[in-house]
Amino acid sequence: MHLVRYLLPGQRPQAGVRTDDTVAPVQGIATMAELLRLSADELRSATDHRADGVPVADVTLLPPLDGRGEVWCAGVTYERSRGARMEESTEQSVYDRVYSAERPELFPKSPAWRLVTDGEQIGIRADSGHDVPEPELAVVANSHGEIVGFTICNDVSSRSIEGENPLYIPQAKVFAGGCALATGIRPAWEVVDPKNLTIDLAIRRDGADVFTGTTSTKQLVRELADLIGVLFAGNEFPDGVILATGTGIVPELDFALRAGDEVAISISEVGTLTNTVAVGREPF
Numbered sequence: 001m002h003l004v005r006y007l008l009p010g011q012r013p014q015a016g017v018r019t020d021d022t023v024a025p026v027q028g029i030a031t032m033a034e035l036l037r038l039s040a041d042e043l044r045s046a047t048d049h050r051a052d053g054v055p056v057a058d059v060t061l062l063p064p065l066d067g068r069g070e071v072w073c074a075g076v077t078y079e080r081s082r083g084a085r086m087e088e089s090t091e092q093s094v095y096d097r098v099y100s101a102e103r104p105e106l107f108p109k110s111p112a113w114r115l116v117t118d119g120e121q122i123g124i125r126a127d128s129g130h131d132v133p134e135p136e137l138a139v140v141a142n143s144h145g146e147i148v149g150f151t152i153c154n155d156v157s158s159r160s161i162e163g164e165n166p167l168y169i170p171q172a173k174v175f176a177g178g179c180a181l182a183t184g185i186r187p188a189w190e191v192v193d194p195k196n197l198t199i200d201l202a203i204r205r206d207g208a209d210v211f212t213g214t215t216s217t218k219q220l221v222r223e224l225a226d227l228i229g230v231l232f233a234g235n236e237f238p239d240g241v242i243l244a245t246g247t248g249i250v251p252e253l254d255f256a257l258r259a260g261d262e263v264a265i266s267i268s269e270v271g272t273l274t275n276t277v278a279v280g281r282e283p284f
């Protein structure tokens, strides 16, 4: 089962539940924000009370967040990420220190309205030059700070802009098409062990794989509840929040995304996310 948002022709976006090839609204609920205002127990029982469904082929699936929902990212949570940042950056020590610091790196990535989802284009910046996808397990928390599900985030990033100066991280991380989420949220009660999931990334160019990589969330050095705890320590998320937990797959420095590349991410028990790369607006 996945929590989804979808559009039927001529209607407003609707939150609901996808099972196999059917989507159905949850009774009395219109938006994901409403679902994420429920407690975890209330959400679980709400998903048992569904109205009649329609074939998924008849709807357009939307990014699974709405209203005041936000996506945040954690960074440098895998050894591979620490190594890659130290290689690309002029300021190596900040990455080395944050990897083992008590306080994790967390940064805002996208409001709900700027998200893209499966099958849509992801963007790379025209003023960048060295860009990579970052395939990440994303934790979905309700407004009470409880972990209620998991999805996939592609934290598309500019290595050249961040590498020049870490103070440029907002520009390296936040731009049109820079944040993609899978269409579905797998409920937490259906995922046996989120710290034992396989993450796969494949990048295809002209019909051939030009990069493949795999990792496991076993390699994630932070506890999911701790990351959510720090996020909620200074913030309220009245319509829920999705926190991407960092990348454990970073291509070597000689690889960069190009327009037209297809980026496919899969996470066991969670789902898949596939997007094609487009170059964003011209530099200022």
Ligand code: DO4
Pocket: 073, 074, 075, 076, 077, 078, 081, 085, 105, 134, 155, 169, 245, 246, 247
């Ligand atoms: O420190 C920069 C960002 C790190 C990041 O996004 C990651 O490790 O996934």
Ligand code: MG
Pocket: 073, 074, 075, 134, 136, 155, 246, 247
């Ligand atoms: Mg990342």
